[in-house]
């Protein structure tokens with residue numbers, strides 16, 4: 001599970017996704033590892049309400065460090081509980097891993113206040129501007145964050161993954177909706193894509209989306 005940290009110097013630090021509840025100490029250690037403190041955090045951006053992406057949010061969020069999510073998933077985050085509503089993503093490996101890692105039980109996590117709700121097209125005043133792209137399908141309120149620098153950097157969350165290759169995620173609430181989201185990402189402009197699970201794609205990333213999930217004619 002990947003957690004990303006944007007360091008804006010005096011303007012603060014932004015976490016993008018925050019791992020499981022048990023990962024809070026490790027994240028703190030990583031922040032101190034670059035000579036900063038958790039109190040330097042100014043923003044927490046969360047792609048979606050799954051325990052491996054927001055489990056530590058309650059630990060780090062505060063009045064001055066709000067957690068930002070799409071309204072649909074923010075509601076789940078505030079409840080601190082998610083019913084398991086996903087089906088395995090396409091492919092044999094996903095169906096095997098899904099059974100091992102996800103199963104059918106609801107998951108709980110420390111409730112997140114998620115003070116800032118965003119929607120598609122919003123631009124966050126963080127690190128020179130980060131655009132919210134609503135990419136539902138993995139969850140209803142899944143968002144990706146497009147940071148418009150260095151040719152564009154997409155924080156893709158779990159819309160896709162890049163673990164054993166660039167592919168579908170382990171599971172989706174609604175695969176057809178996810179496929180629309182994936183095709184839409186291919187029409188955007190970004191060189192780099194980073195994922196909740198797996199390795200980054202460092203060049204021509206939007207073209208890789210477009211090739212794998214072409215837009216309908």
Ligand SMILES: [Zn+2]
Nearest residue numbers: 048050138158
């Ligand atoms: Zn997820």
